Amino acid sequence: MTEPKPTNAPDLPLEIEDEGARHARKMAKKKAARDKIMATKEGEKGLIIVLTGPGKGKSSSGFGMILRSIAHGMPCAVVQFIKGAWSTGERTLIETHFPELCRFYAMGEGFTWETQDKARDIAAARRGWEQAKALIRDPDVRMVLLDEINIAIRYEYLPISEILEFLKNEKPPMTHVVLTGRNAAEPLIELADLVTEMGAVKHPFRAGIKAQKGVEF
Amino acid sequence: MTEPKPTNAPDLPLEIEDEGARHARKMAKKKAARDKIMATKEGEKGLIIVLTGPGKGKSSSGFGMILRSIAHGMPCAVVQFIKGAWSTGERTLIETHFPELCRFYAMGEGFTWETQDKARDIAAARRGWEQAKALIRDPDVRMVLLDEINIAIRYEYLPISEILEFLKNEKPPMTHVVLTGRNAAEPLIELADLVTEMGAVKHPFRAGIKAQKGVEF
Numbered sequence: 001m002t003e004p005k006p007t008n009a010p011d012l013p014l015e016i017e018d019e020g021a022r023h024a025r026k027m028a029k030k031k032a033a034r035d036k037i038m039a040t041k042e043g044e045k046g047l048i049i050v051l052t053g054p055g056k057g058k059s060s061s062g063f064g065m066i067l068r069s070i071a072h073g074m075p076c077a078v079v080q081f082i083k084g085a086w087s088t089g090e091r092t093l094i095e096t097h098f099p100e101l102c103r104f105y106a107m108g109e110g111f112t113w114e115t116q117d118k119a120r121d122i123a124a125a126r127r128g129w130e131q132a133k134a135l136i137r138d139p140d141v142r143m144v145l146l147d148e149i150n151i152a153i154r155y156e157y158l159p160i161s162e163i164l165e166f167l168k169n170e171k172p173p174m175t176h177v178v179l180t181g182r183n184a185a186e187p188l189i190e191l192a193d194l195v196t197e198m199g200a201v202k203h204p205f206r207a208g209i210k211a212q213k214g215v216e217f
Numbered sequence: 218m219t220e221p222k223p224t225n226a227p228d229l230p231l232e233i234e235d236e237g238a239r240h241a242r243k244m245a246k247k248k249a250a251r252d253k254i255m256a257t258k259e260g261e262k263g264l265i266i267v268l269t270g271p272g273k274g275k276s277s278s279g280f281g282m283i284l285r286s287i288a289h290g291m292p293c294a295v296v297q298f299i300k301g302a303w304s305t306g307e308r309t310l311i312e313t314h315f316p317e318l319c320r321f322y323a324m325g326e327g328f329t330w331e332t333q334d335k336a337r338d339i340a341a342a343r344r345g346w347e348q349a350k351a352l353i354r355d356p357d358v359r360m361v362l363l364d365e366i367n368i369a370i371r372y373e374y375l376p377i378s379e380i381l382e383f384l385k386n387e388k389p390p391m392t393h394v395v396l397t398g399r400n401a402a403e404p405l406i407e408l409a410d411l412v413t414e415m416g417a418v419k420h421p422f423r424a425g426i427k428a429q430k431g432v433e434f
Contacts, residue, residue, distance in 0.1 A: 023335040044429055051274060055413035061274040064281030065432070071306035072430050089288035097314050118240040176432060194432070195418035196272035202412040212261055213289050215282070215393060215411070 046142075046175040047193040048167055052150060052184035055198030056216075062145045062180045063090060069176075070094075070101045074142040077103040077135040081128050082148035082181075103141075105131050125157035136171055143176040150181025153188070160185050167191060263359075263392040264410040265384055269367060269401035272415030273433075279362045279397045280307060286393075287311075287318045291359040294320040294352040298345050299365035299398075320358075322348050342374035353388055360393040367398025370405070377402045384408060 049065075051058040062078075069076040078094075094102050107128030128149075135144045152158045164187055171177060179188065189195050266282075268275040279295075286293040295311075311319050324345030345366075352361045369375045381404055388394060396405065406412050 020335055027335075047429070047432060049432070050418075053416070055415075056411060057268060057274060057278040057413045057415065060281030060285060061278035062281070063284060064277030064279070067280060067284050067310065068277060068307055068432075071310040073306075074430065089290075090285055093284065093288040118237055118244075189418060192419060194273060194420060196274045197416040197418050198272075198274065199270070199414040199416060200412075201267075201406060201414050202409060212264070213291065215264060215266070215285075 044174070045193070046171065046173055046177070048171070048191060049176060049178045050150075050184050050189060050192040050195045051178065051180040051198065052182055052189075052195070053198035053200075054182050055200040056203065057198045058180045058182070059147060061196075061198075062147055062178055065178055066094070066102060066143065066145050069143045070098045073101065075101050075140050076143040076145070077141050078105065078145045078147060079128050079132045079135065079149075080104075080106040080147045081125060081152045103135070107131065121155070122157045125152040128152070129158050129163070133166060133170070136166075136175060136177060139172060141175065143178065145178045146180070148181040149179050150184045150188075152181075153185050154181075154183050160187060164188065164191055261391070262410070263388065263390055263394070265388070265408060266393060266395045267367075267401050267406060267409040267412045268395065268397040268415065269399055269406075269412070270415035270417075271399050272417040273420065274415050275397045275399070276364060278413075278415075279364055279395055282395055283311070283319060283360065283362055286360045287315045290318065292318050292357050293360040293362070294358050295322065295362045295364060296345050296349045296352065296366075297321075297323040297364045298342060298369045320352070324348065338372070339374045342369040345369070346375050346380070350383060350387070353383075353392060353394060356389060358392065360395065362395045363397070365398040366396050367401045367405075369398075370402050371398075371400045377404060381405065381408055 051061055066076055066078060091104055091106070094104055105128070107124050128146075129152075132144060132146050132149075135141050149158070149163075153160050153163065167177065168191065179192075184195070268278055283293050283295060308321055308323070311321055322345070324341050345363075346369075349361060349363055349366075352358050366375070366380075370377050370380065384394060385408065396409075401412070
């Protein structure tokens, strides 16, 4: 997509060309360029989307994509690998208003540094992944959000090779799979079609502000 | 927030300390450190949140935050400065299901390179900003999303000084304001409490995939 640029650098004196006319000419040129680029984008496919990085916005973006899918009437599903990333309010909203369009599974038993039981965490991650595979294989489900799965991969609770293999060979071509969590594995980034790295330019925790309703959860 | 690290670097031979016990000990330490940090986060305040950068996820994250606010029963509002950033489906979803919790205003007349009429764009941005001010001042509204306002600022359709002045002096202390769009102005980033820069590591347009339902809109 073409990056919009400010149009305040005049290349003709205002006496010669009226500012409004100049703006219209520039914008028409920009639009033509953009239309030309967009016309080459013909393909449609189910995307592997990775939302990673230390910045805030990974889970809220995943939540937004699920609601966007619901808004289009496209059946979707969420598997939550780490408890606490979403509030129960968000889950309740989906389950109350859109039970026919979105299935929700919370597999995590809490952040790993809160459970202190590696065997239990591994078992929970495994159950989550088995559920995820069934949902991705289901031809009726158009988008599956694997929330915080990158954490489970990074702790080696799930073998990355198995996940890559499945996404490559068994994901139906039109199904979107969204994988979130910081520190996404490099081979997953290589496989993905769309990757956003969320950088934390500023985080309110640094200023002594605690996690707040509507923002962090 | 403490960055979770993989725990697969043994510092004692397995014969001396059982792997499960070692994991539990490490995680207990991590949890204690995290609890200590979180205990210092006492403050609550309405945040100025900026979601910027070229990567995908700014609008879906904003949409997710609005839905999160709705999920908590917190009244909120959206002012959309550029048409097309959200699909009508998303707006319909909010207006159909949550009319009592979220007000929605679409002020833009289309992307600026599609209208080619600077005076009309400026007038639309101005109407959007006047609406935004009224919503932010309203003590019942807990979160206001100014979607793609950064584009209007960058094109100088809205004076950044006026926006900074208002956010500094007139925003009620407990109201969250979320400003999205790439190329956020530097003084806005300085003023903000939370800033996420979304980097485009990979974008499907580059691979010839067109904008798709549920992903881009």
